[in-house]
Structure formats: structure tokens, C-alpha cells
Amino acid sequence: MLLAVFSDIHGNRQAFEACLKVARARGAERFVLLGDFVGYGADPEWVVDTVMGLVREGAIAVRGNHDEAVNTTTETMNAEAQIAIEWTRGRLDVAQRRFLAELPMVVQEKERLYVHSEASSPSHWNYVRSTTDAARSLISTPSHVTFCGHIHRPALYSMSVTAKMTSFVPKTDVSVQLLRGRQWLAVLGSVGQPRDGDPSAAFVLFDTVSCEITYCRAPYDVETAAGRIRENGLPPWLADRLSQGR
Amino acid sequence: MPKPLVKPGAEIDGYTIGECVHTGGMATLWTVTHPGIDVPLLMKIPRVSEGEDPAAIVSFEMEMMILPRLAGPHVPSCFGTGDFAHQAYVVIERIVGTTLYKRLPDLPLPYEEARQLVARIATALADLHRQNVIHHDIKPSSIMFRDSGEAVLIDYGLSHHNHLPDLLQEEFRLPYGTAPYMAPERLLGVRDDPRSDLFSLGVLLYFFTTGERPFGEGETLRAMRRRLWRDPHPPRKLRSDFPPWLQEVVLRCLEIEPVWRYPTASQLAFDLAHPDQVKLTARSERLKRDPWSVAWRRRFNQGVMAPRAKSDVAVQIASSPILAVALDTVEGAPELNEALRVTTERILATLPSARLACVNVLKLNRIAIDKTLDEQGSNKHVDRLVALRHWATPLKLDESRLSVHVLEAIDPAAALLEFAEVNQVDHVIIGARQSSFRRSLLGSVSAKVASEAVCTVTVVRPPRLAADAADAGEAAG
Numbered sequence: 001m002l003l004a005v006f007s008d009i010h011g012n013r014q015a016f017e018a019c020l021k022v023a024r025a026r027g028a029e030r031f032v033l034l035g036d037f038v039g040y041g042a043d044p045e046w047v048v049d050t051v052m053g054l055v056r057e058g059a060i061a062v063r064g065n066h067d068e069a070v071n072t073t074t075e076t077m078n079a080e081a082q083i084a085i086e087w088t089r090g091r092l093d094v095a096q097r098r099f100l101a102e103l104p105m106v107v108q109e110k111e112r113l114y115v116h117s118e119a120s121s122p123s124h125w126n127y128v129r130s131t132t133d134a135a136r137s138l139i140s141t142p143s144h145v146t147f148c149g150h151i152h153r154p155a156l157y158s159m160s161v162t163a164k165m166t167s168f169v170p171k172t173d174v175s176v177q178l179l180r181g182r183q184w185l186a187v188l189g190s191v192g193q194p195r196d197g198d199p200s201a202a203f204v205l206f207d208t209v210s211c212e213i214t215y216c217r218a219p220y221d222v223e224t225a226a227g228r229i230r231e232n233g234l235p236p237w238l239a240d241r242l243s244q245g246r
Numbered sequence: 247m248p249k250p251l252v253k254p255g256a257e258i259d260g261y262t263i264g265e266c267v268h269t270g271g272m273a274t275l276w277t278v279t280h281p282g283i284d285v286p287l288l289m290k291i292p293r294v295s296e297g298e299d300p301a302a303i304v305s306f307e308m309e310m311m312i313l314p315r316l317a318g319p320h321v322p323s324c325f326g327t328g329d330f331a332h333q334a335y336v337v338i339e340r341i342v343g344t345t346l347y348k349r350l351p352d353l354p355l356p357y358e359e360a361r362q363l364v365a366r367i368a369t370a371l372a373d374l375h376r377q378n379v380i381h382h383d384i385k386p387s388s389i390m391f392r393d394s395g396e397a398v399l400i401d402y403g404l405s406h407h408n409h410l411p412d413l414l415q416e417e418f419r420l421p422y423g424t425a426p427y428m429a430p431e432r433l434l435g436v437r438d439d440p441r442s443d444l445f446s447l448g449v450l451l452y453f454f455t456t457g458e459r460p461f462g463e464g465e466t467l468r469a470m471r472r473r474l475w476r477d478p479h480p481p482r483k484l485r486s487d488f489p490p491w492l493q494e495v496v497l498r499c500l501e502i503e504p505v506w507r508y509p510t511a512s513q514l515a516f517d518l519a520h521p522d523q524v525k526l527t528a529r530s531e532r533l534k535r536d537p538w539s540v541a542w543r544r545r546f547n548q549g550v551m552a553p554r555a556k557s558d559v560a561v562q563i564a565s566s567p568i569l570a571v572a573l574d575t576v577e578g579a580p581e582l583n584e585a586l587r588v589t590t591e592r593i594l595a596t597l598p599s600a601r602l603a604c605v606n607v608l609k610l611n612r613i614a615i616d617k618t619l620d621e622q623g624s625n626k627h628v629d630r631l632v633a634l635r636h637w638a639t640p641l642k643l644d645e646s647r648l649s650v651h652v653l654e655a656i657d658p659a660a661a662l663l664e665f666a667e668v669n670q671v672d673h674v675i676i677g678a679r680q681s682s683f684r685r686s687l688l689g690s691v692s693a694k695v696a697s698e699a700v701c702t703v704t705v706v707r708p709p710r711l712a713a714d715a716a717d718a719g720e721a722a723g
Contacts, residue, residue: 156411162300168411176410179307181330 007149011041012192035064305403448499
């Protein structure tokens with residue numbers, strides 16, 4: 001089965017629509033959503049409604065730190081993120097907020113683990129920045145492949161049976177077979193706010209039979225998404241950074 | 247891990263196991279058959295039992311990832327892989343014959359034979375590098391030849407694929423590979439430079455032409471590290487009749503700094519195919535190694551070398567193409583030749599490692615016997631070489647980046663196409679024939695080259711004059 005995995009949509013309708021379209025065109029049969037559906041972007045209602053619809057149809061979704069921050073005030077964030085979350089809180093209705101509050105922190109599906117951030121302690125929202133972080137994540141689970149997001153930059157780590165690590169920045173559209181002899185951590189780029197210098201929306205396709213992963217990019221209407229952020233009075237940097245991909 | 251299931255007569259994923267044909271340190275090789283496949287097959291199975299070198303597993307994983315992605319005559323075709331969850335294997339085509347290792351008792355080989363042999367290996371290496379793979383274990387036992395003559399590179403257990411995770415990157419504290427052939431930068435942990443393979447091929451060429459390994463057979467790290475600062479004895483010291491052009495090629499491959507080697511395997515293959523065009527430098531004459539003062543300076547300045555930028559196989563190849571400009575120095579209009587020079591200059595300006603082959607076709611008559619001398623009795627072939635060099639002079643190219651070629655052929659387009667293919671030309675620059683009368687009579691060479699070449703072709707026309715444009719407009723109307 002071909003899975004399409006999305007992370008860090010962050011209320012960016014145009015980016016998410018573009019990814020869904022490309023993923024469906026490429027034959028994705030099932031969707032996995034790794035959290036941070038809201039925050040930063042100006043269309044949280046549409047994004048949450050769309051995610052709720054996909055989950056009703058069988059998609060898997062886990063919770064991100066921004067999704068949690070909508071319902072709590074304990075999460076510490078930078079000033080711009082905080083402004084965006086407070087704005088978002090006012091936009092979502094009770095059902096949408098409840099949906100976000102009830103999302104699981106992790107989902108295990110066969111040999112695959114889905115989680116928003118580093119998997120050894122999901123509630124701490126740690127980033128995977130290095131092979132050391134990746135090793136901590138991989139040691140905490142027997143899963144063959146862990147999918148996470150949070151850092152908005154794509155990376156692919158592996159750990160051998162002798163706990164030797166490899167790190168790799170995946171090439172767009174080049175599939176990599178995730179060999180069974182080792183464990184893999186696939187860190188996804190962001191759908192709605194890429195930070196790796198490429199403004200196009202990032203997602204991943206994974207073939208569960210051949211174990212091949214493909215990092216994909218979908219170009220989208222950045223101008224409209226940025227315009228919506230400005231129209232709604234959100235911090236302008238949140239709009240500007242979209243066209244720079246950082 | 248499950249017990250290996252391999253024994254003669256057993257079946258794995260539809261492959262029936264035949265006999266064991268090789269037992270190596272890392273893997274065993276078995277003949278296999280499959281009902282749907284009618285070429286001879288080999289199944290390679292890693293040695294993974296207790297006490298075996300864990301490197302065997304990682305190397306095998308690399309092969310499992312890389313082999314299915316390779317294509318073309320210079321690699322063994324891959325038919326299937328099986329992973330470690332069940333029984334790890336790769337099934338590849340069985341290449342008939344033996345590896346180059348069997349030639350070791352015949353060394354040193356005659357220069358001409360070695361030249362042809364290594365030229366074929368360089369061509370294979372260029373093809374592999376174009377597929378984003380650095381072999382990292384070029385040595386006689388990794389090289390075979392097809393009946394049709396092409397070199398085939400086998401064993402990808404230490405290779406690096408630029409588009410795939412490098413599983414060996416942190417696996418070994420010490421560099422892993424075949425000590426006598428290992429490039430110096432490999433000792434510093436560099437795995438992403440395709441020029442490491444050119445160094446190994448240089449070691450092979452040195453060994454095959456002198457009978458001696460340039461860095462000995464030392465396997466210790468200390469012995470291997472010497473090559474970071476100590477250059478090998480020039481081949482001419484070992485064999486006084488060693489051709490200067492060949493020493494130039496060998497020592498350029500064996501440069502300590504990758505940047506001083508050939509930029510690509512294609513450019514090395516080009517020099518091996520045209521020994522008379524090799525630009526001789528001080529390297530070609532050398533009878534002694536660098537003086538101790540130079541070697542010691544290298545040795546004690548190791549740490550202060552500039553940090554190396556990350557290398558990328560595709561970028562390295564793309565920045566060092568072989569360009570061929572097809573020129574008609576006799577009948578070509580001066581403005582067309584000028585336009586060709588302007589275009590060539592612009593392309594070269596962005597590519598400091600590109601090399602340029604200026605090609606002219608001396609057209610032979612279909613029936614009459616051609617005379618080498620023209621009416622005035624001067625040699626046509628030599629005249630044209632002179633004219634090509636004259637055309638290229640304003641480009642101010644270093645001699646090592648320029649070569650001139652006169653092809654003798656009945657069909658100029660076919661000759662140019664063959665030249666481009668044999669020499670792995672990346673980009674052909676050719677002028678459009680001016681006179682429409684001649685073109686209708688003779689057919690367009692540039693059109694045929696543009697439509698049939700396997701590489702990029704730029705067709706150049708001289709700047710259009712206003713009057714021509716008006717005519718064209720009328721004609722179109």
C-alpha cells in the first residue's frame with residue numbers, strides 16, 4: 001500500500017491542497033498526518049475540517065505541539081507562534097478544538113511508528129537535529145520505521161544492529177529502500193512552512209510492501225497563503241518566510 | 247537471524263540454487279536459475295553467521311541498495327534482492343570470464359595493451375559516475391570484460407551513491423577498502439569525491455605498466471598514511487623507456503590533491519584514447535620523487551589545509567564536460583566560425599574544468615582515391631590541424647584542456663556522431679550550413695547530428711542581418 005505522510009501543515013490551506021492533489025495523483029491510498037495542523041497559517045478551520053474528514057475515512061493523525069497549545073496555555077513558544085496560536089484559538093469551534101485535544105501522541109501501525117517529534121519522550125516535543133537525537137529516538141522503539149516531523153527540515157537516519165548511525169539529506173523524488181536489517185527514522189519536511197530553503201510544500205510517500213520511501217515536493221500558491229496571513233493581521237514575518245522557505 | 251537456507255537444489259524466491267562458485271571473505275557466490283530468466287545468473291549471499299565481520303552485512307546492504315539502480319553494459323544487471331528478514335541475497339547476471347586479477351602474472355604489460363585496457367576501464371568508470379556512484383574499490387579483482395569488449399565493474403560493497411544514505415559513513419573507525427589502491431583522501435574519511443576512483447585507476451595503470459605497486463602492499467594505517475604526503479617514484483625511474491605521455495597520465499591520476507587529478511573519468515578516457523594529444527608537463531619528464539623538503543612540508547602542513555567543500559558526483563561531472571566543436575575551416579563562412587567561437591567561449595567561461603575538442607572532417611570521395619596532398623603538394627591533414635589550432639587560439643585555453651582532431655570520412659555527420667560517442671562528448675557545438683542550395687543538395691550535417699547525437703547539441707548561426715530577416719519574412723508570407 002502507498003502511504004502519503006504529511007507533517008506540520010500549520011494552517012496553510014494552499015500548501016496542503018497542493019500536497020493532497022499530488023499525493024493522490026501519484027497513487028497514495030492512505031494518509032498519515034503527523035500533527036501541527038494549526039499555528040502560523042491563516043486557514044486553521046479549513047485544515048482541521050479537512051484532517052477530520054480524512055480521519056473519518058481512515059487516515060491516521062497524531063498530535064503536535066501547536067495542536068496542544070490551542071487547548072492549553074502551558075506550552076512555551078516564541079512570540080510570533082504565541083500570537084498565531086491565540087488567534088487560532090479564537091477561530092476554531094468546540095468540535096475542532098476537541099478533535100485536536102483528543103489526538104493521540106503516537107500511533108503504532110505494524111512495524112511503523114508515527115509521532116510528531118523525537119519518539120523517546122513525545123510529550124517533551126524534542127527536535128531531531130543530529131544523529132545523537134535520532135539514536136535516542138530509534139533506541140526507544142523496536143519499530144522498523146519511525147516517521148516524525150517538528151523540525152521542518154527533511155532528513156533520513158538509520159541505525160544498524162550494532163547501533164551504528166547514518167544520516168542523510170534525502171533527494172527529492174529519489175526513492176530509497178529502507179532495508180529491513182536496520183531501523184530508520186524518517187524526519188519529514190513541512191507542508192505549510194518549509195524551512196530548508198525550498199519554499200515548496202514537503203511530504204513523503206512510503207510503499208509498505210517494497211519499503212521504499214520517496215521525499216516529495218509540491219509547488220503551491222505561496223502568494224495567496226502569505227496574503228491570507230497578512231489580511232488576518234498575523235505577524236508579517238510568518239507571511240514573508242513562506243516565499244523564502246525558512 | 248535465520249539460518250542460511252542455501253544449498254544446492256534449494257529454492258529461494260523462485261531461484262533454484264546450483265553450485266557454489268566462489269567463497270570470499272564477505273560473501274559466497276552461487277549459480278542459480280530462474281524459469282523466467284534466460285541469462286546465466288549468480289546469487290551473492292553475505293556471510294552473516296556468528297563471528298563474521300559485521301562489515302560484511304553493511305557492505306551487503308550497500309550492494310542491495312545500489313545494484314538494482316545501475317544500468318548499462320559496464321555493470322552486472324541485477325535481477326532481484328532478498329533482505330535480511332528472510333535470506334539476504336542479490337541475483338546478478340553472471341559475466342563470463344575472469345577478473346583482471348588473473349593478469350597479474352603477466353605484468354608488466356606492453357604499454358599499448360595497458361593503454362587500451364585502462365581506457366576501457368575509465369570509460370566504464372565514467373558511466374558509473376554518471377549514475378551517481380563512486381566505486382571506492384577499483385582494483386584488478388573488481389574488473390571484468392564482456393566478450394564485446396566493455397569493461398564491467400563488479401563489487402559495490404564499499405561504494406557510495408550520491409542519492410542514497412551512505413551506510414558505511416560511520417561504520418568503521420578506520421578506512422575500509424583495499425590498501426594499495428586507496429586514495430589518500432579516503433584515509434581522511436572522504437567518501438564523496440569521484441576522483442578517488444581515478445587515483446585507484448592510476449595505481450592500477452602504474453602497476454600494470456611497471457609491475458610495481460606505487461605505494462607498495464602495506465596494509466597498516468601507518469604505511470597507508472604515507473601517501474598523504476609522499477609521492478610515488480615516477481615510472482620512468484623504474485622503466486627508462488616509459489613513454490612521457492603515459493607518465494603524465496599516471497602521475498596526474500596519482501596526485502595527492504584530488505583537484506590536481508583529472509576532473510572526470512571521461513577526461514582520463516579521452517587522454518588515453520588520444521595519447522598524441524596529451525599535454526606534457528613537468529610530470530612527464532620527472533625521474534625522481536619530490537625532494538624531501540617538499541614531502542616534509544606536505545607532511546607537517548596536513549592540519550592547515552583548507553577545509554574541503556562537500557563534493558557532489560553530479561556537480562563534479564557537470565562542471566567538467568567534454569565539449570566538441572565541429573568546424574569547417576576550409577569552406578565555413580568566417581562569420582559562422584566567429585559565431586561558433588563566441589558561443590564556445592561563453593560555454594567555456596562558466597566551466598573552468600571543461601575540455602574542448604576541435605573537430606574537422608576531411609571529406610573523402612566515395613569513388614575516387616583520395617590523395618593526401620593537395621594541388622600545391624601540402625598535407626591536407628596537417629593543414630587542417632593547423633587551422634583548428636589557429637581558430638582556437640583566441641580562446642586562450644590551457645593546452646591540457648584543448649585538443650584538435652581531423653576525421654577522415656565519407657559521411658561527415660556519421661563521423662561526428664561516432665567521435666562524440668566514442669569520446670563520451672557531453673556537448674557538441676556545430677554550425678548550421680549556410681547556403682540553402684548546398685544544404686538541399688548535401689543534406690544538413692548539423693540537423694543529423696542534432697537529431698541523432700546522444701548528448702546536448704547546440705546549433706550555431708551567425709548573427710542575423712536585418713536584410714536577411716526581411717527576406718525570411720517575405721518567404722514566410
